[in-house]
Amino acid sequence: MRISDVARHAGVSPSTVSYVLSGKRSISAATRERVLESIETLGYQPHAGARALASNRSNVIALVVPLRPGIHVPVAMQFAVSVVTSARDREHDVLLLTQAEGESGLRRVAGTSMVDGIIVMDVEVDDARIPTLRSLSHPSVLIGVPADTEGLTCIDLDFEAAGRACVAHLAALGHREVALIGQPPSVYERRTGFAERTVAGFEAEARERGVANTVVPCDAAPAAVTAAVTRLLRERPGLTGIVVHNEPAVAPLLEAVRGLGREVPADLSVVAIAPDDLATEVSPPLTSVSLPAEEVGGRAVSLLMDKLDDIDPPEVTLLPPRLVPRASAAARPAPS
Amino acid sequence: MRISDVARHAGVSPSTVSYVLSGKRSISAATRERVLESIETLGYQPHAGARALASNRSNVIALVVPLRPGIHVPVAMQFAVSVVTSARDREHDVLLLTQAEGESGLRRVAGTSMVDGIIVMDVEVDDARIPTLRSLSHPSVLIGVPADTEGLTCIDLDFEAAGRACVAHLAALGHREVALIGQPPSVYERRTGFAERTVAGFEAEARERGVANTVVPCDAAPAAVTAAVTRLLRERPGLTGIVVHNEPAVAPLLEAVRGLGREVPADLSVVAIAPDDLATEVSPPLTSVSLPAEEVGGRAVSLLMDKLDDIDPPEVTLLPPRLVPRASAAARPAPS
DNA sequence: CAGCGCAGTCGAAGCGCTTCGACACGCATA
DNA sequence: TATGCGTGTCGAAGCGCTTCGACTGCGCTG
Structure with a gap:
């Protein structure tokens, strides 16, 4: 089943069928109709390899997913899924690369023209993959913001603003002393952008408002959290x-706080930076800055598509945080 | 940079370069050496599309990952990662499909020759995708076992044996009444194979040993578990x-049991069916049947590769469960 | 010593698509 | 009436690779 079969069936030339499919030249409505019908009847599906060879476009993008200690897998998957979904909306498929494949993986998929572009998740402040990405002739988009963004395209939630928003919200409620329970130490050690930026925003806002503050990196294990x-x-x-x-x-x-005999929010207010579903499924529902994985993934794809269309987007896109008050933060209790 | 450039540089014909790369015809050691050197020097990377077109092999496999309510994302990702890793070991890449793409997605990637084969995760007892898979001319492997396996290739942990092993272990420790805390109700409602098979094994073994038993489907939310x-x-x-x-x-x-004033394992023994890392990171470390995601993923790829090489593997491969005693199951306490 | 088989190499024919230039036609313009 | 232009279509030339058949020497065998 080839394009020439469709062409014969519709009584046109193969190039006409191709133009109907790609829309790159105008085709009369009548002809288009006929061709589309033939495609339908014959169940024609173009050969991806042939297409890629002739057009120099594979219609596939690579997605590098993180697999390091400390990352929260469900959130990472939310990003990945939204990338896949958005890519499909724009006629692209997604090739899955793991962190483990590293820079050689990037070079391979780009060098063999297997993909048209690359999206990289979980970017570090000084990420080893960046020189490689710069050297590639393929466009790429980073989810996360490294130190030097020159010539790159990055998208992320504005974590600094998110950190600030949390402190501002608490300060407005009268709180004078706050703490940040942060990511596991390993995440800071490898200098992951989003974690650092949250801390920076948290500390800056607290300083500016004269609110006492501490940052506590914290492993995910319940015992570590309790401690x-x-x-x-x-x-x-x-x-x-x-x-x-x-x-x-x-x-x-929340468990630990309760275990220590304190009520949330009566004795202690809690504000989270987390996906909405997580914030709402616990009790009490958390006042939180949502982590819009869906939107970040979608935007990453949009940015990549722009680059494929030779539009060049800004180097850094930061989504403004949105703090949603729920039930976990209240006015500061009267000092005892 | 094309194969002909390499050929010229090495002083051979393009076909010779191709044969060096594929090993499909014998090439003298001297020539091979020379060609490989040229490839190295020039940094040649073959064009994936051209290769796919000429050879009718894309060297890509599709992986359908589950995204339904009730699935535990980290475990699903362990499977996915092991599939990607094993695929790479065999010179294949992985195209990520989501459940949402459904059967039309399967038809698309197969029909356009985008992939050589398909691996499907989280298969239901009466999975809607199976007729589609059967109709495809591309080979596929299921992770999970449906009701009718005729003509398919399935791989999974032997969950029935796993359910049995847990009961057998408890029974051997003297326990006379046991319960299964199972998957969320939605998982049984859509009739997911692994969940049903565990229940079957659990109940059968208990019946055969005269052990009283109950099965309690359970949502993942802490509150639901406690209840x-x-x-x-x-x-x-x-x-x-x-x-x-x-x-x-x-x-x-574990939290809830403790909250009710019972000690594990002094008052209550717990046996889990879960990945080893999960079983060992809680306190006390759990006696468990491990869920060998790594091995299942690897085997799935092997089976698919066999099918691509026209070897046809058994319809069903069940990995025997391995129960590892740790600290959460002990002899039945003396009845009070 | 003729004949054979095999290892090693080459040339050429595709694989199925896209795209460029060319062309034909009809319509508006000069 | 001659000219130009825009629209719709076609033919053919690739895209870069694999693979088949053919060819050349060589070492053996009989």
Whole structure:
């Protein structure tokens, strides 16, 4: 079943069929109709390889998914799924690359023209893959923002603003001492952009508002969370607000607070930076800055498609955070 | 940079270069050496599309990942990663398809010769995609076992044996009444193979050994787990053994048991069916049947590769479960 | 010593599509 | 009436690779 079969069936030339399919030249409505019918009847599906060879476009993009310790898999998958969905909406498929494949993987899929472009997730401040990406003739989009964005295209939630928003919200509620339960230490050690930026925003806003603050990196294991919270509340008797930027720690955190005999939000306010579904499925529902994985993934694809169309987008796109008040943050309790 | 450039550089014909690369005809060591050197120097990478067109092989396989409610994302990702890794070991890449793309997605990637074969995860007992897979001329492998396996190739852990092994272990420790904390109700409703088979094995073994038993489907939310455990322990005072086949419920389950004033394993023994990392990261470490995602993924790829090489593998491959005793199951406490 | 088979190489014919230039036709313009 | 232009279509030339058949020497065998 080839394009020439369709052409014969419709009584036109193969090039006409091709133009009907691609829309790159005008075709009379009558002819188009006839061709489309033939395609339908014959169940024609163009050969991807032939198409890629002739057009120099594979209609596939590569997605590098993170697999490191400390990343929260469900969130990573939300990104991945939204990339796949958006890509499909634009007639592209997604080739899955793992972190493990590393830079040689990027060179391979680009060098063999297997993909038209690349999306990289979980970018570090000084990411080893960036020189490789720069050297490629293929366009790429980073989810996350490295230190030097020159010539790159990056998209992410504005985590600095998110950190600020959380503190601002707590400060507005009267809180004078707050803490950030952050990502696992390993995440800071490898200098992951989003984690650092949240901390920066958190600290800056607190400083500017004269709010006392601490940052506590925290492993995801419930025991680690409990330990961190216990120590925090003991050492910081004046603490009334917590910002948590660590998905798997959210549930154990609430558990631990309760275990220490404190009520949320009566005794302690909690604001999370997390996907909405996570924030709403716990009790009490968390006041949170949502992590719009869906939108970030979609935008990443849009940006890549723009680059494929030779439109060049801004180097950095930061989505403004949206803080949704729910039930976990309230006015500061009267000091006892 | 094309194969003819390499050929010229090495002083041979393009076909010789091709044969060096594919190994499909014998080439003298000297020539091979020379060609490989030229490839190296020039940094030649063959064009994937051209290759696919000429050879009718894309060296890409499709992987359909599940995205339904109730599935545990980290485990699904373990499967996916092991598929990608194994595929790469065999010179193949992986195209990511989501459940949402459905059967038309399968038809598309097969019909356009975009992929050489398909691996489908999370197969239901009466999966809607199976007729489509049967109709395709491309080989496929299912991770999971449907009701009618005729003409298919399936691979999975032997969940029935796993269910049996858990009960057998508890029974050998003297337990006379056990319960299975299962997957969320939705998983049974859509009749997912692995969940049903575990239940079948659990019940059969209990019946054969004269052990009283119940099955409790259970949502993953901590609150739901707590509720289920509380009711279970209240309604079943003689209960001394629990089998848990629900990854996200594991931690809340232990928490809830503790909250009810029972010690694991002194008062209550717990056996899990879960990945090893999950079983060992909680306290106490769980006696468990491991869920060998790595091996299942690898085997799925092997089976698919066999089919691509026209070897036809057995319809069903079930990996025998391995129960590892750790600290969560002990002899039945003396009845009070 | 003729004949055979095999290892090693080459040339050419595709694989199925896209795209460029050319062409034919009808319509508006000069 | 002659000219130009835009629209719709076609033919043919690739895109870069694989693979088939053919050819050349060579070492053996009989």
